[in-house]
Amino acid sequence: MPTISLALGERSYDIHVENGALDRVGEFAYRAGLDGKIAIVTDTNVAPLYAERVRKSLESAGFMPSLHVVDAGEASKSMQQAEELCSELVRAGIDRTGCIAALGGGVVGDLAGFVAAIHYRGIPFMQIPTTIVAQVDSSVGGKTAVNIPEGKNLVGAFHQPSVVVIDPTTLVTLDRRTLAEGLAEAVKHAAIRDASMLHDLKRLGPELSIGFSLDTIARLPDLIARNVAIKARIVEHDELETQGIRALLNFGHTIGHGIEAAVPYGTILHGEAVALGMRAALFLSERKAGLSASDAKKILSALQALDLPLTLPEGMDTELVLDKTASDKKFRAGAIRFVLLTKAGEAGISKKITREDMAEAIEELRRPLT
Ligand SMILES: NC(=O)c1ccc[n+]([C@@H]2O[C@H](COP(=O)([O-])OP(=O)(O)OC[C@H]3O[C@@H](n4cnc5c(N)ncnc54)[C@H](O)[C@@H]3O)[C@@H](O)[C@H]2O)c1
Ligand SMILES: O=C(O)C(=O)C[C@@H](O)[C@H](O)[C@H](O)COP(=O)(O)O
Ligand SMILES: [Zn+2]
Secondary structure, rough: OOEEOEEOOOEEEEEEEEEOHOOOOOOOHHHOOOOOOOEEEEOOOOOHHHHHHHHHHHHHHEEEEEEEOOOOOEEEEEOOHHHHHHHHHHHHOOOOOOEEEEOOHHHHHHHHHHHHHHHOOOOEEEEEEHHHHHHHHHHHOOOOEEEEEEEEEEEEEEEOEEEEEEEHHHHHHHHHHHHHHHHHHHHHHHHHOOOOHHHHHHHHOOHHOOOOOHHHHHHHHEEEEEEHHHHHHHHHHHHHHOOOHHHHOOOOOHHHHHHHHOOOOOOOOOOHHHHHHHHHHHHHHHHHHOOOOHHHHHHHHHHHHOOOOOOOOOOHHHHHHHHHHHHOOOOOEEEOEEEEEEOOOOOEEOOOOOHHHHHHHHOOOOOOOO
């Protein structure tokens, strides 16, 4: 069973990746030093599938769990939902000695993590991710946030979990679209750090609509662990994104977040927007960072194999997308720090990308890919 340790001094934690790990959540939580009252925060889709197993496991390990269910979907990542959850937790007796278990996708993880960061000025929490986005990316690294109309993740906190428990078998209940969007974040990891992973990711394409084979399910823990390790090593070096290294995890996100926020939240899924953002960033990388056409093609063909959207939705306004990128947290003194690739597997930051460059890249997204 792969266990990846993320070393951050007193905020260090383990990430356990194991098929069937859902039934060991209690044991892992206890070993990580959590105890007492624990609020399981989950959503309306995940609750009927997995909440009971998690509750049982926590109870067997001596915890006193309560269950808190939010509506499924990106719209729940809101200030209003965060406030409602805080009130619910107070009523359930989760005081500063309590803790939270975030059971679900990136929405639940970001929202419950944010609530954990602010409830009674901060309580511990654990991540139990159940989507690919959450298993390869959002459950690790301590970025928690909610959205506001002005942009994605603009209100949040860095708050590291005490432990992450990943059970890849939970992915079997996901639909094709949600599986594919999650793999976009894995393609991002391959693009910035490990191009050899592209081959394994592409192979998943044909299985997305028919469901993962038993052979694939057996291999998922290693593939997920590879992604987690890439992210963990980056976070260890730049937890708060001040050193210019963690920003590399934002490859595809500047324009991606602009596209995601240009329509009502949840219309375009996060990974879908990131796939579009990566296509735009590849276009700029070829022109401004010397990325070869063949390396760009390699990454695009992985996104195509996963059937991710790579052309802009009809009617989406370039200026609106650009306006939504204006609140990107990578702006410093009015200049965007834009993540570009120099090669497949190697990324860097450019301070030279202008609004006009971004507009050109967004226009490129209107052209069908050949
Ligand atoms: N904090 C970070 O570092 C980070 C990284 C990447 C993405 N994110 C955030 O994550 C969010 C996207 O996460 P997501 O794609 O997981 O979306 P999500 O949490 O909305 O999950 C997608 C859908 O799948 C359902 N679902 C979850 N697990 C399931 C399962 N096992 N079986 C059946 N259905 C299941 C959910 O109810 C939801 O309808 C975005 O808000 C994005 O900004 C954060
Ligand atoms: O963990 C990070 O750092 C990332 O950038 C991971 C991204 O996939 C994720 O979408 C993150 O929430 C974006 O960060 P933001 O700071 O641009 O909101
Ligand atoms: Zn992301």
